[in-house]
Structures are given as C-alpha cells and as structure tokens.
Amino acid sequence: MRSSTATHQWRGVIEEYRPLLAIPEGTPTVTLGEGGTPLVRSAWLSYATGGEVWLKVEGDNPTGSFKDRGMTTAISVAVLEGARAVVCASTGNTSASMAAYAARAGLKPLVLVPEGKIAAGKMAQAIMHGAQVIMVRGNFDDCLRLSRALADHYPVALVNSVNPIRLEGQKTAAFEIVDRLGDAPDFHLLPVGNAGNISAYWLGYRQYADLGRATRRPVMRAYQAEGAAPLVTGQPFPRPETKATAIRIGNPASWRLAEQAAAESGGRFRSLTDDQILTAQRELARRDGVFVEPASAAGVAGLLQDLELGDSYAGATVAITVTGHGLKDTATALEGFGDLVDTVVDADVDAAAAAAGLG
Ligand SMILES: *Cc1c(COP(=O)(O)O)cnc(C)c1O
Numbered sequence: 001m002r003s004s005t006a007t008h009q010w011r012g013v014i015e016e017y018r019p020l021l022a023i024p025e026g027t028p029t030v031t032l033g034e035g036g037t038p039l040v041r042s043a044w045l046s047y048a049t050g051g052e053v054w055l056k057v058e059g060d061n062p063t064g065s066f067k068d069r070g071m072t073t074a075i076s077v078a079v080l081e082g083a084r085a086v087v088c089a090s091t092g093n094t095s096a097s098m099a100a101y102a103a104r105a106g107l108k109p110l111v112l113v114p115e116g117k118i119a120a121g122k123m124a125q126a127i128m129h130g131a132q133v134i135m136v137r138g139n140f141d142d143c144l145r146l147s148r149a150l151a152d153h154y155p156v157a158l159v160n161s162v163n164p165i166r167l168e169g170q171k172t173a174a175f176e177i178v179d180r181l182g183d184a185p186d187f188h189l190l191p192v193g194n195a196g197n198i199s200a201y202w203l204g205y206r207q208y209a210d211l212g213r214a215t216r217r218p219v220m221r222a223y224q225a226e227g228a229a230p231l232v233t234g235q236p237f238p239r240p241e242t243k244a245t246a247i248r249i250g251n252p253a254s255w256r257l258a259e260q261a262a263a264e265s266g267g268r269f270r271s272l273t274d275d276q277i278l279t280a281q282r283e284l285a286r287r288d289g290v291f292v293e294p295a296s297a298a299g300v301a302g303l304l305q306d307l308e309l310g311d312s313y314a315g316a317t318v319a320i321t322v323t324g325h326g327l328k329d330t331a332t333a334l335e336g337f338g339d340l341v342d343t344v345v346d347a348d349v350d351a352a353a354a355a356a357g358l359g
Contacts, residue, residue, distance in 0.1 A: 010033060010035065010036035011031070011033070012029065012031030012032070012033045012034055012035060012072055013031075013034055013035035013069050013072055013073070013169055013172040014027070014029045014031060014072055014073060014076060014169070015029060015031070016035065016036070016172070017172050017175060020175065020207065020211075021073065021168045021169070021172075022164075022168050023073055023076070023077055023165060023168055024077065024080060026080065027073075027076050027077055027080045028076055028079055028080060029072075029076055030072060030075045030076045030079060030101055030104050030105045031072050031076075032062035032063070032068065032072070032100060032101065032104065033062060034061050034062050034068035034069055034071075034072050035061070035068075035069055035172055035173070035176065036176065037056060037057050037058055037060045037061060037173075037176070038056075038057045038060055039054050039055070039056055039057075039176070039177060039180045039181070039319075040054065040055045040057055040288065040290065041053070041054055041055075042054070042055050042287075042288050042320075043287075043288075044283075044287045044288065045288075045300065045303060045318075045320075048304070048307060049303070049307065049313035049314065049316070049318065050312075050313070050314035050315065051186075051313040051314060051315055051316040051317065051318055052316070052317045052318065053303070053313075053318045053320065054177070054181070054185070054317070054318065054319050054320070055284075055288065055290060055300075055320055055321075055322050056173060056176075056177060056319055056320065056321045056322065057290060057322055058173070058296075058321060058322060058323050058324060059290075059291075059292055059293075059296065059322065059323075059324050059325030059326065060325075062100065063093070063096045063097045063100045063125060064093070064096070064121075064125075064324055064325035064327065064328055065093040065096070065097065065246075065323055065324035065325065065328070066170065066173060066197060066321070066323050066324070067093045067094050067096070067097035067098075068097050068100075068101070069169040069170045069172055069173060070161060070165075070166030070167065070168075070169040070170040070196070070200070071094075071097040071098055071100075071101045071159065071166070071169070072101060072169055073165045073166065073168050073169030074086075074098075074101075074159040074163055074165045074166045074169065075098070075101040075102060075104075075105050075107065075159065076105075077165045078105070078107065078157040078159065079105050079107070081157070083107060083155075083156070083157040084107060084108060084155065085107060085108040085109075085110060085155065085156040085157070086098060086102050086107050086108070086109055086110065086156060086157045086158075086159050087109075087110040087111075087112070087147050087150050087151055087156040087157070087158055087159070088110075088111060088112070088147055088158065088159050088160050089112045089113075089140060089143030089144035089145075089146065089147040089160055090111055090112070090113055090118075090122075090126075090140075090143070091113070091114070091117070091118070091140050091193065091245050091246050091247075091248055091249065092113065092118045092119050092122030092123070092245060092246060092328070093122055093246055093324055093328070094159075094160065094161075095109075095111035095113060095118075095122065095125075095126040095131060095133070096122045096125035096126050096129075096328075098111065098126075098131070098159055099111065099125065099126045099128075099129035099130065099131035100125070100129045102129070102130075102131070103129045103130055108132070109126070109129065109130065109131040109132070110131065110132050110134070110150075110156060111126050111131045111132065111133045111134065112134050112136050112143040112146055112147050113133060113134070113135055113136065113143060114135070114136060114138060114139050114140055114142070114143055114248075115135040115136060115137050115138075116135070117139075117245055117248065118245070119245060119293070119328050119329035119331070119332070120329070120330075120331060121327055121328035121329060121330070122328050122329075139239070139240060139248070139249075139250065140194075140240070140248060140249050140250075141236075141240075141249065141250050141251045144160060144162075144194075144253060147160060148160075148162070160194075160196075160253065161194055161195075161196025161197075161199075161200075161253060161254060162253045162254070166196060166200075167196060167199055167200040167203055167254075168200075168203075169200075170196065170197060170200030170201075170204075171200040171201065171203040171204030171207065172204065173200070173201060173204065173321065174188075174200075174201045174202075174203075174204025174205045174208065175204050175207075175208060175213075177319050178205070178208050178213060178214045181317065181319075183214050183215055183216065184205055184208065184209065184214040184215070184216050184217055184218050185218045185316075185317040185318055185319040186216075186218060186219065186316040186317050186318065187218055187219045187221060187313065187316055187317075187318045187319070188201060188205070188218040188219070188220050188221070188318075188319045188320075188321070189221045189222070189223070189299040189300075189302055189303055189318065189319070189320045189321070190220075190222055190223070190298075190299045190320065190321040190323070191222070191223055191224070191244070191246075191247050191295050191296065191297075191298035191299055191321075191323055192222040192223065192224050192231060192247065192252070192258060192269065192298075193224075193228075193246055193247035193248070193249040193252065193295065194249050194252045194253050194254060195231065195252035195253065195254035195255060195257065195258035196253070196254050197321070197323070198220060198222050198254075198257075198258045198261050198262075199254045199257035199258055199260075199261055201220070201261070201321075202217075202220060202257075202260070202261035202264070202265065205217045205218060205265075217265060218265065218319070219265050219266050219267045220261050220262055220265040220267035221267050221268055221269075221270070221302065221306070222258070222262065222267070222268075222269050222270075222302075223269070223270055223271070223272055223298040223299060223301065223302035224247060224269060224270075224271050224272070224298070225242030225243075225244050225247055225248070225271065225272060225273075225274060225277060225295075225298070226242070226271045226272060226273050226274070227240060227241035227242045227248075227274070228240035228241065228242050228247060228248050228249055228250055229269075229271040230249075230250055230251060230252060230255070231252065231255065231258060231259070231262075231269040232269045232270060232271045236250050236251040237250035237251070238250060242274055242277075243274045243277070243278065243294055243332055244274065244277050244293075244294040244295035244297075244298060245294070245295065245329070245332075246293060246294075246295035246296070246323065246324060247295040247298065270302060270305065270306075272298060272301045272302060272305060274294075276301040276304070276305060277294055277295070277297050277298050277301045278294060278297070278332075278336075279301070280297040280298075280300040280301035280304060281293075281294050281296070281297035281326070281333065283300070284297055284300055284322070285326065290322060291325070291326030291327070291333075292322040292323070292324060292325065292326050293323075293324045293325060293326055293328045293329045293332075293333075294329065294332050294333075295323060295324065296321075296322045296323040296324045296325075296326075297322065299320040299321055299322065300320055300322070303318065303320060343355045
C-alpha cells in the first residue's frame with residue numbers, strides 16, 4: 001500500500017466543483033488556487049445580534065477579492081474559445097483579477113477604468129500583471145458600455161460579470177459556506193455594486209437546495225452606498241459617488257437578477273452612508289482582525305444599521321461576505337487617523353515604556 005504523505009490542498013474552484021458548474025466540456029483550468037477562503041466567526045457581531053455571525057473573507061483570494069472566483073472560469077472559457085485578448089470595465093478589482101489570470105493564460109489584458117477613481121493597490125496589480133490600462137473620462141457605467149462595444153466590434157473577449165460564465169465561478173462561494181456550516185445560513189448579507197455577486201450567490205444557494213445539499217435558502221440582504229443606490233431607489237444614478245469605490249456604480253448590469261434574488265429569497269436592498277461603511281471597516285479590523293477595503297464592510301455596516309432600525313437576528317445564522325482586502329486601498333483606510341507615527345522616542349526601553357504608558 002502506498003502511504004499518503006500529501007495533505008489535501010485546495011485546487012481552485014473549477015477543480016473542486018467542476019460537475020456543478022455550467023461551463024463547456026473540455027474547458028481547461030486556468031487557476032491561481034482561488035476560493036476555499038476562510039469562514040470566520042465574528043464574536044462581537046454574534047454577541048451584538050444574539051445569533052451566529054460568520055464572515056466569508058474573500059480578500060484571501062489570490063488577487064485579494066472575490067473576483068478571482070469568476071475570473072478563473074471566464075478566462076478558462078476564453079482560452080477554450082481561442083481568445084487572444086480580454087477586456088473588462090472595472091472599479092479596480094475586476095481588472096486586477098483579469099490581468100493576473102490573463103497573464104497566466106498568455107492573453108492580452110485590456111482594462112477600462114474611470115479616470116482618477118481607482119485605488120492605488122488595484123491599479124498596481126493591473127499594471128504589474130501587464131495589463132494595458134485605459135482611463136476613461138467617465139464613470140464605471142461608461143467603461144462597461146465601451147467594453148461591451150469593443151467586444152462586439154473587435155477581437156477581444158468581454159469578461160465582466162455580464163458574461164454568465166463569471167457567475168458560474170462566483171456561485172462557488174455559496175457552496176463553500178454551505179459545505180462549511182452544514183446547511184445554508186438563515187441570512188446572507190453583502191455589498192452590491194454591479195450586482196453580479198448577489199446574483200451568483202443566489203444561483204449557488206438555489207442549486208445546493210435543489211440538489212438536497214442544503215435544506216433551505218437564505219434571505220438575501222444587500223447594501224449599497226447612499227450615493228450609488230439604484231437598487232434601493234429603483235432609479236439609475238447618473239453620477240454615482242462614494243468612498244467605497246468598488247460599489248460606485250449607478251446602473252448595475254445584473255439589476256434584474258439582483259432584484260430576483262431579493263424577491264425570491266424574501267430579502268431587500270438598503271443604503272448606507274459612507275460614514276457608516278468606514279466605521280464598520282474600522283470596527284471589523286479592530287475587533288475581528290479582518291482588514292477589508294471600504295466597500296467590503298457594507299454588509300457589516302448593514303447588519304449594524306438593521307439592528308439599530310429594530311430588526312432582530314437573534315438565534316439566526318448569518319453569513320456576511322467581506323468582499324476584498326484592506327491593503328488594496330490604504331489611502332482611504334488611513335484618512336482621519338492624522339499623523340501615522342505621532343510618538344518618537346530615543347532607542348531606550350524606559351523611554352518607549354513611558355511613551356506607551358506602561359508601568
Ligand atoms: C466587485 C466588488 C463589489 C461589488 O460586487 P458586484 O458583483 O459588482 O455587486 C464589492 N466589493 C468589492 C471589494 C468588489 O471588488
């Protein structure tokens with residue numbers, strides 16, 4: 001008998017879940033080992049709700065956001081179809097992810113971003129992975145319109161989440177949550193921008209329930225920034241504005257699918273001020289040790305607001321997706337902290353102890 005010394009290594013979402021993904025037979029696997037992210041129990045949020053609150057930490061994906069789940073499938077299928085170049089519109093994370101996966105696949109990545117609104121970390125990722133970055137005088141919605149037109153008229157494949165193959169990869173996050181908890185949570189909370197993610201989670205939860213791998217489907221509650229809240233008001237925002245740049249989107253591409261997810265699950269959309277979002281971001285970092293980018297804290301901010309408004313989560317299991325890593329946008333995180341290093345001492349133990357207020 002051969003002795004096995006290998007421990008199980010996560011193989012990325014295509015290899016882990018291929019039979020459950022609607023991707024063409026024979027699709028190759030272009031992967032960076034995405035998915036398999038931690039589900040971390042939040043002690044303070046569990047205490048605050050009287051329930052069990054779990055954070056799905058998507059910043060732990062290879063390029064630091066959940067976008068990698070959909071990008072492994074989108075780029076793999078683009079390779080199958082013989083694409084040579086790929087294009088996306090992005091508030092930052094899609095381009096970072098696309099550039100990395102395109103690099104692996106030997107495809108040329110072309111990125112359209114709104115001028116001046118991309119966090120430095122995300123821009124650095126796209127550039128390092130060899131993307132051609134084109135800044136558009138306009139917002140994300142303009143970039144998406146251009147990307148679609150480029151893909152329609154030129155030999156480049158579109159990998160935004162309007163490409164249904166993206167959602168196939170992204171739905172695996174719902175699978176992982178159920179696999180880990182043993183059933184679907186009662187509630188799933190998350191930020192919404194272009195609305196691909198909420199649509200993908202709902203696909204995944206429905207599929208698992210249909211397969212009998214979960215006994216129920218969660219109520220989907222999604223949160224937007226006040227300055228970019230079309231799903232809350234029912235109207236597109238021609239000039240979306242928020243410090244949570246990853247959800248600074250005025251006319252979500254998956255609008256209809258997102259409304260369907262909310263309606264079918266008995267869920268809803270609510271909006272938050274930037275202040276609520278940034279406060280939740282800080283609390284999450286200080287209390288749970290989880291540093292996320294601003295947009296990623298919207299689900300947590302939403303939970304806190306729901307509690308203030310009188311909703312009860314007592315006794316419930318709640319999953320919250322925190323969508324991207326805090327290191328992507330340190331500038332916004334550090335606003336309001338003043339001087340970073342405000343205490344300077346000589347290299348002396350007593351001086352350091354005195355400055356730290358010890359003893
Ligand atoms: C893309 C993104 C979102 C929004 O997801 P949608 O699928 O566009 O609704 C939220 N947070 C982060 C960090 C993102 O990168």
